[in-house]
Amino acid sequence: xxxxxxxxxxxxxxxxxxxxxxxxxxxxxxxxxxCGKEGVRYVHVMEHHEHSDKLRVxxxxxxxxxxxxxxxxxxxxKMKSRSRRLSSFLRLDWKxxxxxxxxxxxxxxxxxxxxxxxRDDRFGIALDGEFIWKHKSQDICxxxxxxxxxxxxxxxxxxDASHKPHKNGSARQNSKPQTVYSPxxxxxxxxxSFREREAALARQRVVAYFDHIEKQRAAMEDSxx
Numbered sequence: 092x093x094x095x096x097x098x099x100x101x102x103x104x105x106x107x108x109x110x111x112x113x114x115x116x117x118x119x120x121x122x123x124x125x126c127g128k129e130g131v132r133y134v135h136v137m138e139h140h141e142h143s144d145k146l147r148v149x150x151x152x153x154x155x156x157x158x159x160x161x162x163x164x165x166x167x168x169k170m171k172s173r174s175r176r177l178s179s180f181l182r183l184d185w186k187x188x189x190x191x192x193x194x195x196x197x198x199x200x201x202x203x204x205x206x207x208x209x210r211d212d213r214f215g216i217a218l219d220g221e222f223i224w225k226h227k228s229q230d231i232c233x234x235x236x237x238x239x240x241x242x243x244x245x246x247x248x249x250x251d252a253s254h255k256p257h258k259n260g261s262a263r264q265n266s267k268p269q270t271v272y273s274p275x276x277x278x279x280x281x282x283x284s285f286r287e288r289e290a291a292l293a294r295q296r297v298v299a300y301f302d303h304i305e306k307q308r309a310a311m312e313d314s315x316x
Contacts, residue, residue: 094127097146098155104139108156110163111145112136113170125152133167173246180242193234198249204237216241218248 097103114134121131125148135153137146148156153163185193185204193204200219207213207224214237215224224231226240 094122094124096126097124098126104141104156106156106158107141108137108139108146108153110135110153110157110166111138113166114147115170115174121147121149123147123149123152125149125156128152133170135163135166176246177239177242180245181238198245200245200248202241202245204234204241216244218244 119130119132122129124146131149134147150163150167154160185195188194203217205215212232214231231237
């Protein structure tokens with residue numbers, strides 16, 4: 092049975108609402124709490140200073156409640172774009188390190204997912220030397236959740252980098268893309284002995300990196316316990 096529309100109730104503010112959060116439920120399973128329409132996936136969480144409860148509504152109702160036909164659509168478009176990026180990120184291939192951590196390079200950043208030494212259902216993330224064991228004050232309780240947290244952290248890093256000013260004061264995102272040139276090496280750089288030395292050095296760097304992660308993880312977990 093369709094829920095009664097709150098637009099018909101005199102004790103419910105009909106305008107002046109503000110959006111305080113957006114949620115992607117993954118599937119169109121929500122019922123709009125304002126009009127009763129089913130099949131909402133992208134939820135606009137609305138609040139009003141004259142109403143004690145927040146309402147979780149669809150885009151059309153958000154437009155009416157805010158008296159704004161532009162911003163709710165833009166918010167939802169950004170949420171849909173984020174969901175597509177997250178879906179693509181979750182399909183990326185992760186490598187298993189020698190000590191059992193999942194790791195990969197993405198956007199020139201090293202990401203590693205580690206299991207806690209103290210609990211099998213707790214995970215941490217190392218992102219370019221920064222270690223995270225909680226996200227938004229919550230424990231990370233599965234590898235799947237850790238991947239989502241890693242995505243969120245990457246989004247923040249990439250967004251910050253895109254807005255970092257250049258030396259001339261302009262934002263990075265407004266600069267013209269630069270042509271990428273492939274360097275040309277002399278034949279000595281492609282010799283087998285050179286490649287073997289480089290491969291050996293690369294392996295040493297990887298081992299040193301994960302040794303560093305293990306030491307940092309142990310230190311952080313010891314401090315939390």
